[in-house]
Amino acid sequence: KQEVTQIPAALSVPEGENLVLNCSFTDSAxxxxxxxxxDPGKGLTSLLLIQSSQREQTSGRLNASLDKSxxxxxxxxxxxxxxxxxxxxxxxxxxxxxxxxxxxxxxxx
Amino acid sequence: xxxxxQNPRHLVRRRGQEARLRCSxxxxxxxxxxxxxxxxxxxxFMVYLQKENIIDESGMPKERFSAEFPKEGPSILRIQQVxxxxxxxxxxxxxxxxxxxxxxxxxGTRLTVT
Numbered sequence: 001k002q003e004v005t006q007i008p009a010a011l012s013v014p015e016g017e018n019l020v021l022n023c024s025f026t027d028s029a030x031x032x033x034x035x036x037x038x039d040p041g042k043g044l045t046s047l048l049l050i051q052s053s054q055r056e057q058t059s060g061r062l063n064a065s066l067d068k069s070x071x072x073x074x075x076x077x078x079x080x081x082x083x084x085x086x087x088x089x090x091x092x093x094x095x096x097x098x099x100x101x102x103x104x105x106x107x108x109x
Numbered sequence: 110x111x112x113x114x115q116n117p118r119h120l121v122r123r124r125g126q127e128a129r130l131r132c133s134x135x136x137x138x139x140x141x142x143x144x145x146x147x148x149x150x151x152x153x154f155m156v157y158l159q160k161e162n163i164i165d166e167s168g169m170p171k172e173r174f175s176a177e178f179p180k181e182g183p184s185i186l187r188i189q190q191v192x193x194x195x196x197x198x199x200x201x202x203x204x205x206x207x208x209x210x211x212x213x214x215x216x217g218t219r220l221t222v223t
Contacts, residue, residue: 031208031209032209034211036214041219042216042217043200043214043215043216043217044152044200044214046211046213046214049211089151089152091152093208093209094208095165095208096142096154096157096165096168096208097142097144097152097154097202097208097212098154099144099151099152099153100151101150101151102151
């Protein structure tokens, strides 16, 4: 059974720091992995999608890597800003999306 | 091109009432998924539907919950005789084709059972 774990569960950092959020999954048989952002009381915003054949994807200050063999993905946020404060979710795609429980990020000025 | 639409955005029901949640997929999408997010928990898959067919309902509670996606109109998630434990955010997603095509999420319906 596929299980997805995210660490840390919560993170509080000053503005400007570079951050690494971790996601691990137990079964490497995935089609792709996706990172989402969720603001309190809001829906999900897709940030990056990495196909299983890819190693990384970049969008602006965000970079996501995927090591399928070891069951790990990282989301790197460069030069964090208060507007980055949100919960970050990773999800692996098999025949459905299986989500981790998220990392709650707070960036303070 | 409008995104995935869900309504209502907020729904309050008393215990024992029925809740109906609606989801209109993105234009051109014929695959719909429902997920539930309980307070302080991650999103959990509930059901995957194509037009007029349930493809995977492995995440649906065995009783009181049902889903449909008719030939015309939105997908409906129906919860009969709601209980306090049904209070959650319910998200709908749609995709152009079957997994692993990318799923696009709606804003969610927040159900509160009093």
